[in-house]
Amino acid sequence: MYSDDEDLRVDRCCCGGNPQVESKYGSFFVICKECGCSGSSYPTQKQAIRSWNKKNRRIKGESEK
Numbered sequence: 001m002y003s004d005d006e007d008l009r010v011d012r013c014c015c016g017g018n019p020q021v022e023s024k025y026g027s028f029f030v031i032c033k034e035c036g037c038s039g040s041s042y043p044t045q046k047q048a049i050r051s052w053n054k055k056n057r058r059i060k061g062e063s064e065k
């Protein structure tokens with residue numbers, strides 16, 4: 001079994017900032033207020049974070065596990 005908490009950790013932004021999850025009109029997205037970049041909107045917080053982490057890792061050049 002996997003832990004839900006694991007997925008809910010937002011990776012640090014590539015600018016070094018601490019992104020936050022925000023919700024608007026029932027959808028969730030991750031936004032970094034340091035550099036202003038944001039992820040796509042998703043119906044759940046978990047999906048938004050997952051998508052952000054994936055994109056972020058690609059930018060940093062880390063391979064996905």
Ligand SMILES: [Zn+2]
Pocket residue numbers: 013014015016017032033034035036037
């Ligand atoms: Zn940033």
